[in-house]
Amino acid sequence: MSVRPTKKQQELLTFIETFIAEHGYGPSYREIMRGCNYTSVATVAAHVNNLIARGHLSKRDRSARSLEVLKPTDGDKAAPQVKITAGNEKWLMDLIESKFAEVEKSQKVVQKDIDGLYMLVAALAVLGFDGAAVAFKSRIKELEK
Numbered sequence: 001m002s003v004r005p006t007k008k009q010q011e012l013l014t015f016i017e018t019f020i021a022e023h024g025y026g027p028s029y030r031e032i033m034r035g036c037n038y039t040s041v042a043t044v045a046a047h048v049n050n051l052i053a054r055g056h057l058s059k060r061d062r063s064a065r066s067l068e069v070l071k072p073t074d075g076d077k078a079a080p081q082v083k084i085t086a087g088n089e090k091w092l093m094d095l096i097e098s099k100f101a102e103v104e105k106s107q108k109v110v111q112k113d114i115d116g117l118y119m120l121v122a123a124l125a126v127l128g129f130d131g132a133a134v135a136f137k138s139r140i141k142e143l144e145k
Contacts, residue, residue: 003054012036012047013056017069026067084127093132096120100139109143117143 005013015035019027027035029044038044048067051057060066084092099120103113117140124133 005051005054005056009047009051009054009056012044013051013069016057016067020067020069026065028065089129092124092127096124096132096136100136103143104139114140114144 012032015032016027019031019035029041029048032038032044032048033041036044048057048059052059056070058068058070099117103109103117106113117136121133121136121140124130124136
């Protein structure tokens with residue numbers, strides 16, 4: 001099973017995947033450097049080697065443009081470690097609702113409050129509450145107006 005990539009590594013994986021989809025072959029290290037705004041090819045090489053070691057990329061030895069993104073199988077996906085009960089879900093929704101109510105009642109909405117609400121909504125999406133996340137996101141858009 002592969003280890004989850006870091007944020008920078010995920011950006012690199014996404015770039016490689018997009019590049020391959022557009023061009024039909026893997027990018028060179030210099031193309032990755034430019035595409036990901038790195039300042040050194042050595043940085044690209046370090047990230048690529050780590051991603052290969054972690055099982056996210058493969059590369060043929062002594063072969064240019066041979067990077068391939070490896071897709072984890074459904075069995076490799078990590079299951080959530082904590083099951084969220086209905087009581088916990090209600091508590092979480094009530095907490096987020098109260099945070100929204102606080103911001104909506106305030107005379108002046110500041111960006112810090114909006115950012116906090118976005119973080120809560122992102123947490124909902126990560127936990128699998130996509131419907132609630134979409135509903136709350138539309139409320140944030142109204143606050144931003």
